[in-house]
Amino acid sequence: MASAAGLRKELECSICLNIYTDPVMLKCGHNYCRECIDRVLNTQKQSFFCPECREEFRERPTLHKNITLRNIVENFVNTQPDPEGSRIFCSHCVDSPVAAVKSCLHCEVSLCDKHLSVHKRSPEHVLSDPTTTLENRKCSIHKKILEYYCTEDSACICVSCCLIGEHKGHQMESLEEASEQKKKKMRNVLQKMATEKEEIEEKVRSLEKHGVKVKTKAAGEREKVTALFKDLIRQLEELEKKILSEISSQEKQLSFSNSDQIQRLEIKKDELSRKIRHIEELCTMVDPMTILNESEIPDFCDSKKDKDGHDNLLHDLDVVGISYSLHTGLFNLITGVNKGICAEKASEILLDVNTASVKPYISDNKKTVSWSEISQNRTVTSKRFQSYPQVMSSQSVSSGRYYWELDVEGSENWRIVLCYPSMDRTGDKSQIGNNDKFWGLYRVNRQYAVVYNGNVIHLPAIIFSGRVRIYLDYEAGQISFYDLCHPVRHLHTLTATFSEPLHVVFGVWKGSIKVFGDIS
Template sequence: MDGCSIHKTILECYCLDGIPYLCGYCIAKIQGGFQVWSIGDASVKKKELLSNVLKELSASKSETENRIRSLKTPTEKIQYKADGLSKKFIVVFQKMRKHIEDLETKVLSEIARQVEEAVAIYRDEIRELETKRDELSRKMAAIEDLYTLTDPVTGLQRPGDYGHGNNQRSAGDCSTAACDLDEGSISEVLHTGIAELVVIARSGLFMVEKSDILLDEDTAGNNLEVEDDKKSFYWVNRYQSTPKTPQRFKDHQVLSTTSFSTGRHFWMVETSKCGNWRFGMSYASMTRKGFRSYIGCNDKSWGLCKWNNQYSAMHACKETLLPDKLTCQRFGVYLDYEAGELSFYELCDPIRHLHTFSATFTEPLHAIFRLWLDSYGGAWMTLKSME
């Protein structure tokens, strides 16, 4: 800004209204009511205004940066977790691919083995028939030679074997059972391999810590018989004279010796078709007798329940009925202690989520089971841990 564009003189003042910059001639000509400042004063005021704006912008920038940092923290955590999961799943898929390759080799080897056994039966018979064919050809040649003789006396004097060889077996005489392929055993190899593949995939899905669940027979009610392996138990229709201790349930329930106070865990249970049952997780501090000792009938246990073919999830006497009938007797239980999640799954084809409890766990959790007889006969349960 060199000077007044009208009078070509030095600018002396700053007007807040109208033309902002004024020289001495401009000031003399303007009417009253205009706010006029010296250039120096106007500059100071402008700097004060800019300083205030700068402070506001700086505060806004600082707030924006804080917000960016607050958003980056969870996104970085998410990315870190995603990277970890990706690495884990890469290992899982590597295991699955290796397992599929091995399974393919097993199935094809089983087919090749059966082919060799079946073909061997035909091969022996073919060899026998080829020998028979060669003998028949020899006899036919001898007979044709005699047939072509012109001297009847010579033909009559030559000895010969004129047997017809009608006692040979047909190549189709071997039974289908002996000669055909056993598709059932081939399918069994495949299905077993697929089941193992599901276990590999499930271990990747839940990312669980390896744990071994064993039953505490000192807590088992009198109508439960715990097997020696501490992984199976069944209902017995008699009262057993087990010692009465503060740890033992009065009714037919049993706790695991294993407890969980951190981490993620997955285990499986298989039940008999008959009988009624409940299983889930509980604190060891729950009462051992009376209605409040039943799984799900207190605030210290969470369970999946079956009663007369009706299925439900229970906690603190609150029952959530499951809308669909269950189609198999294999179930999975997934515990994420820190996240406060306890989930139940039906391990059929496909795997089906049944229910998830959300809670803040305050004590170590034990697996817990309840089993009793119905009108159809005995009942049992078997526990399996994730390999």
């Protein structure tokens, strides 16, 4: 049974998933039912290709009968058991059942190839695919063959239904015409479905390609991080050795000094012990002349104590110096890490007053924009925003990686975006988010969202810190937004293919937006 099942699988058309009927072969070697491949080729207008291997043909391919495959199919079908009695056999082959190829609706019989060749060909003998439900091909009221289609009631009817039945006077079509009309609609649907399938396949390929790109990028980042930490460990170990060596050096030096002092003091102690014994001997003498003639005794101890008092000074480890060396080493290490992993930064954001609309107030250092009800009496020019309270940065970015950090806590409603300098300066399209030249973040009525190409994506999160970081990777086509809380929280990333330099644009309604100091 397993081999029969495998053979049946090999004999199935990849389009209809049934056993081949009238199998034909394309130039590429793949086989299909003639009707199935005809239907597919009818949907291919500008170019023709094999549905399986996608090999293209300059002209509609000629369908060659695969006689060998047809014989294999017939032998397989004739030798397979039919436990459910679903196969249809020739009504005239009573001695040995032979599979029917057609059914005659007029005679209500099924016919094999042999008996079909001698069957009457008169018009009333309507042939169809083999079926056991011949009564379904005749009118249930007039018992005549269904030959027409009522377009008003969407029903198959006989000639009597047209002339005297309930469908009299209705719009009629022959079954062939109605079938062709339906086939035409089905082909249109099939074409749309095929187009949609191709689009989905293209999206899948694009996603798969992006997935490979992400994996490659992740592997690269993984290697960079691993190398970074290896280098950090190496530098930390070197710093550790250096600090420990400095401690050991001080310890050795202090130990040597201490040992030298001890040695000198021991010598002095021995000398004092000898002199103490001498004086003690003198003190036991009774001869006054001997005692008075001793010249070393007067003020001996006091004078020596004053002379050698510095020997009692104690020297300790230079903890302050060691701590300074440690902190200096760690600081240099962290500074080096920052240079290695931080994105290139915009050295400064300066607002271009020549682009500011008439009301917003721009600070003297050109780093803060504030909402104002009072006109600033600015001259209207082609560069100036005229419809909305907005201002553009002086600098533009056309390559590289940057980030900007902004304080938005002082504004209730605001918009911060990157945009092309070719954006409109008047009318509705000059407002942030109303055209295809903006990529940014905004807050309106305590709701946060990102905007791009006229689209809006609402964010479920809120900005807790009141500070926002915008990160740009121009070549990668990525703009990311972060909330500078602790820890830093990613809000959203937009992707695009940039075709112009990018400026930062601020829009403010109530309050102010300002840049964090010098970003350098």
